[in-house]
Amino acid sequence: MTRPMRSLVKPQFVALALILLLNWILFPGFFSFFVRDGRIYGSLIDVLNRGAPVAILAIGMTAVIATRGIDLSVGAVMAIAGAVAATMVGDGTPLFIVLMAALGVGLLCGLWNGTLVAVLGLQPIIATLILMVAGRGIAQTITEGFIVTFNDPGLIFLGSGAMLGLPTPIIIMATLAVLATAVFRLTALGLFVQSIGVNESASTYAGLRSRALLIGVYAFAGFCAATSGIIAAADIRGADANNVGLWLELDAILAVVIGGTSLMGGRFSIPMSVVGALIIQAMNTGILVSGFPPEFNLLVKAALIIVILVVQSPLAGRIWYFVAPSRERPPDDRPSRTTATSAEGGPK
Amino acid sequence: MAEPLLSAAHIDKSFLDNKVLDDVSMDLLPGEVHALLGENGAGKSTLIKILTGAYTHDSGTILLEGRPVHPRDTKHAQEMGVGTVYQEVNLLPNMTVAENLYIGRQPRRFGLVDSRKMERDAHQLLARYQLDIDVGAQLDTYSVAVQQIIAIARAVDISGKVLILDEPTASLDQHEVDVLFAILGRLKADGMAIVFITHFLDQVYEIADRVTVLRNGKRVGSHPIQDLDRMELVKMMLGQALEHDEAMRIGKARQAGELYASFRNYALSGKAAPFDLDLHKGEIVGVAGLLGSGRTEMARLLFGIDRPDSGELTVAGQKARLREPRDAVALGFAFAPEDRKIDGILGDLTVRENIMIALQARQGWTRPLSQKAQVEMADHFVKALDIRTTGIEQPVKFLSGGNQQKVVLARWLATNPRLLILDEPTRGIDVGAHAEIIRMINALCDQGMSLFVISSELDEIVAYSSRVLVLRDRAISGELRGAEITQGAIMEMIAAQHEVQPL
Numbered sequence: 001m002t003r004p005m006r007s008l009v010k011p012q013f014v015a016l017a018l019i020l021l022l023n024w025i026l027f028p029g030f031f032s033f034f035v036r037d038g039r040i041y042g043s044l045i046d047v048l049n050r051g052a053p054v055a056i057l058a059i060g061m062t063a064v065i066a067t068r069g070i071d072l073s074v075g076a077v078m079a080i081a082g083a084v085a086a087t088m089v090g091d092g093t094p095l096f097i098v099l100m101a102a103l104g105v106g107l108l109c110g111l112w113n114g115t116l117v118a119v120l121g122l123q124p125i126i127a128t129l130i131l132m133v134a135g136r137g138i139a140q141t142i143t144e145g146f147i148v149t150f151n152d153p154g155l156i157f158l159g160s161g162a163m164l165g166l167p168t169p170i171i172i173m174a175t176l177a178v179l180a181t182a183v184f185r186l187t188a189l190g191l192f193v194q195s196i197g198v199n200e201s202a203s204t205y206a207g208l209r210s211r212a213l214l215i216g217v218y219a220f221a222g223f224c225a226a227t228s229g230i231i232a233a234a235d236i237r238g239a240d241a242n243n244v245g246l247w248l249e250l251d252a253i254l255a256v257v258i259g260g261t262s263l264m265g266g267r268f269s270i271p272m273s274v275v276g277a278l279i280i281q282a283m284n285t286g287i288l289v290s291g292f293p294p295e296f297n298l299l300v301k302a303a304l305i306i307v308i309l310v311v312q313s314p315l316a317g318r319i320w321y322f323v324a325p326s327r328e329r330p331p332d333d334r335p336s337r338t339t340a341t342s343a344e345g346g347p348k
Numbered sequence: 349m350a351e352p353l354l355s356a357a358h359i360d361k362s363f364l365d366n367k368v369l370d371d372v373s374m375d376l377l378p379g380e381v382h383a384l385l386g387e388n389g390a391g392k393s394t395l396i397k398i399l400t401g402a403y404t405h406d407s408g409t410i411l412l413e414g415r416p417v418h419p420r421d422t423k424h425a426q427e428m429g430v431g432t433v434y435q436e437v438n439l440l441p442n443m444t445v446a447e448n449l450y451i452g453r454q455p456r457r458f459g460l461v462d463s464r465k466m467e468r469d470a471h472q473l474l475a476r477y478q479l480d481i482d483v484g485a486q487l488d489t490y491s492v493a494v495q496q497i498i499a500i501a502r503a504v505d506i507s508g509k510v511l512i513l514d515e516p517t518a519s520l521d522q523h524e525v526d527v528l529f530a531i532l533g534r535l536k537a538d539g540m541a542i543v544f545i546t547h548f549l550d551q552v553y554e555i556a557d558r559v560t561v562l563r564n565g566k567r568v569g570s571h572p573i574q575d576l577d578r579m580e581l582v583k584m585m586l587g588q589a590l591e592h593d594e595a596m597r598i599g600k601a602r603q604a605g606e607l608y609a610s611f612r613n614y615a616l617s618g619k620a621a622p623f624d625l626d627l628h629k630g631e632i633v634g635v636a637g638l639l640g641s642g643r644t645e646m647a648r649l650l651f652g653i654d655r656p657d658s659g660e661l662t663v664a665g666q667k668a669r670l671r672e673p674r675d676a677v678a679l680g681f682a683f684a685p686e687d688r689k690i691d692g693i694l695g696d697l698t699v700r701e702n703i704m705i706a707l708q709a710r711q712g713w714t715r716p717l718s719q720k721a722q723v724e725m726a727d728h729f730v731k732a733l734d735i736r737t738t739g740i741e742q743p744v745k746f747l748s749g750g751n752q753q754k755v756v757l758a759r760w761l762a763t764n765p766r767l768l769i770l771d772e773p774t775r776g777i778d779v780g781a782h783a784e785i786i787r788m789i790n791a792l793c794d795q796g797m798s799l800f801v802i803s804s805e806l807d808e809i810v811a812y813s814s815r816v817l818v819l820r821d822r823a824i825s826g827e828l829r830g831a832e833i834t835q836g837a838i839m840e841m842i843a844a845q846h847e848v849q850p851l
Contacts, residue, residue: 205692
């Protein structure tokens with residue numbers, strides 16, 4: 001097999017193809033689509049459209065996880081951004097300002113998380129848990145406890161409109177994925193993020209602004225969450241502070257992990273995380289269209305996830321190493337990342 | 349001589365191919381304080397871990413009161429009579445003092461823990477240590493010194509024959525040390541054997557009856573303390589190769605260039621006493637001193653990792669401030685830290701990425717180095733420094749220690765630094781790479797770079813230094829220049845008696 005071919009045969013692509021194939025077997029009309037009013041309809045489009053919010057969350061989550069962090073608050077930030085957008089648009093604020101405000105609030109949430117992690121040195125899981133819990137409260141305060149609905153066609157367009165024949169969420173997701181990948185790969189930012197995830201103290205010693213980078217990464221995750229929240233609100237034409245984005249942070253984390261980015265930080269791939277999100281959505285859609293009772297959903301999902309993770313596990317890597325000895329050695333245990341202490345052993 | 353209470357005979361221990369203890373023997377007599385000394389990596393903690401059952405030895409015997417014993421784990425060793433108190437007190441900070449003293453062996457009544465009896469016992473136990481505290485209070489409400497005494501009380505109560513103290517005084521002040529030593533004196537009078545690990549020579553002379561010195565996994569010797577003056581003791585710890593001193597001197601003929609960086613009255617409380625330091629172009633300043641003398645602390649200050657409480661810095665005639673390493677890099681400083689794995693290499697990243705990261709960090713994220721430039725740079729340094737790797741895309745964690753060190757050096761050389769700070773540049777690397785790194789240090793200096801090199805290897809320091817700073821108790825205690833630089837002179841300075849109180 002030539003090198004480029006081999007790089008295409010990633011377990012994620014195999015998994016996605018298998019799931020789509022399974023969907024097709026269960027529901028023969030799965031791959032069919034038709035065009036009406038210049039817009040494409042079909043189950044595949046539906047997977048992309050429904051998967052967009054989680055995929056957008058996963059884009060931001062990828063960067064956070066690459067720094068060996070995690071962001072549990074993205075679901076709650078979705079709710080806040082949705083609440084801000086719905087409330088403001090209901091007050092007759094121009095759409096542009098509404099969007100800036102909602103995205104700005106997302107950024108602020110991210111800055112808050114980033115500050116807790118980078119400046120106060122809280123563990124990311126705890127730091128973001130704070131906003132995960134408080135965020136829905138904030139969102140409820142904004143909506144004053146109601147489900148705020150709206151009829152602004154501009155905002156609704158972001159959730160259920162279409163551009164170039166495709167639903168708007170797909171366009172937004174693709175744009176964001178391409179832009180983010182470009183920024184991380186065409187500048188040195190991607191390397192810096194990885195470097196911090198691999199060894200923060202060594203990165204700081206090498207002259208990186210570790211704190212600023214960490215804060216920036218969480219801010220980016222907040223921005224992505226707000227984008228996702230706006231789409232989710234626009235889709236249902238209202239802000240439901242209690243339910244929008246509920247548990248989606250876990251789907252986003254899962255998407256990143258399925259995409260092959262390790263929770264231990266380091267190497268990351270935004271496109272693969274998007275693929276991970278689509279794998280999750282393909283499973284959800286497949287179970288729905290196949291007519292199985294929805295309670296199967298969670299079980300099937302869990303089983304599939306186990307399979308995917310086992311395939312990617314270090315154990316499988318080691319087995320693969322013996323089967324195909326030409327490949328690179330599987331990674332050993334990484335050195336533990338302790339904070340910078342001098343090894344002199346003397347009193348501090 | 350009395351029968352030894354605990355004796356270790358001909359202990360060998362290897363980790364994979366790395367022999368960390370080689371035929372080490374040590375006897376502990378009842379009623380003695382036995383100091384166990386040695387630099388980092390000498391094998392002290394491995395020996396202790398073997399005596400306390402945390403590690404198993406490969407060969408050799410351990411005799412407790414004349415009978416061979418095989419401690420399975422630390423609990424087993426404790427039950428046999430060997431207790432340990434580590435530097436970082438290994439108690440439970442969020443439980444009460446009494447619970448800490450009796451955890452795992454609480455007095456019971458009707459199947460339940462009898463808290464009242466436990467607290468009464470705890471109070472009585474601590475009274476023997478002149479400690480009258482509320483035993484129902486949480487442990488972490490007390491100072492480290494009190495916690496240390498509680499840990500000792502627990503260890504003595506459980507074990508009662510041998511007490512091993514691993515750097516017990518590291519975080520204590522002078523008064524607390526006095527209290528601790530008074531307690532050790534009484535335990536000694538009760539016939540306990542005490543092993544005392546420390547880096548403070550003054551304390552060794554104050555409390556120890558005998559010393560055993562380890563170096564590189566071998567026993568250098570065991571002597572009664574009164575038979576050993578400080579000079580001899582330091583020699584035993586650091587090794588002696590005094591014969592070929594002169595022949596190895598490369599640094600002495602060198603003429604230092606103009607002043608590059610000047611640190612004035614730099615200080616950080618608890619880490620570095622105020623010091624003045626001038627670094628010239630084309631000069632190698634060697635830094636010697638025992639472990640804990642403040643060498644690494646000084647390097648961290650020079651590179652902006654820690655911020656000084658006071659002090660001024662002038663670089664090339666300009667006032668400068670170091671708030672973070674980034675500022676130091678911008679000034680043309682570079683730092684290869686002592687612990688490569690923790691602070692140096694980016695293990696999962698490739699050789700290429702590890703080499704280009706510092707230069708890229710200085711350029712900023714918006715101006716990425718082209719792939720071509722990165723590959724050229726990495727290829728150049730792999731060749732120039734003879735870095736043994738399967739390719740520049742190999743993750744650096746798979747390289748040997750010496751090659752990892754070269755990668756860290758290459759990272760800094762790529763930034764074309766004017767001041768290179770090296771903390772133990774040759775630690776843990778093989779002989780071949782060792783010589784190459786020393787050659788490199790000299791070559792860089794000849795190109796006009798200013799170097800600040802910390803090393804425990806005195807022969808090395810003597811070989812390349814233009815001048816040598818000797819640190820003791822977190823202060824510069826002396827400086828040697830030119831022909832004064834010999835291993836003997838350095839050791840004498842390290843061993844010199846205190847004239848002033850430490851910080």
